[in-house]
Amino acid sequence: MDRLTHPRMNGIKTGFWSPNTKEELVQRLGKYEDTGLEPEEVRRTSVAWISTAKELPPIAKTVLIARVYEAGQPLRVEQAIRTPGGWWKVFGTNLKKVDFWAPLPEPPEVQA
Secondary structure (H helix, E strand, C coil): CCCCCCCECCCCEEEEECCCCCCHHHHHHHHHCCCCCHHHHHHHHHHCECCCCCCCCCCCCEEEEECCCCCCCCCCCEEEEEEEEEECCCCCCCEEECCCCEEEECCCCCCC
């Protein structure tokens, strides 16, 4: 996401500033508010994808995976487990190729 605001610390004023127009700021804020999410909820639901070319998850840990089938096609996102023998879908299918992975997000809090 491109930031609209930037920290201001020039010795005179502190806080945030933006080179964007007021109209653009109001429109982007409105879109964010329409999600109904608080900033902490956004942080909890964000997924930081890691390329398998750079790093692999621990063995025997269930993670989210994303696979590219063909250029220009959407990624497929599934749960899988990495084993010493390769990747396996949670339901038991062996996977030949995994392009990205991410830790599973924290489950939502359930009110009793």
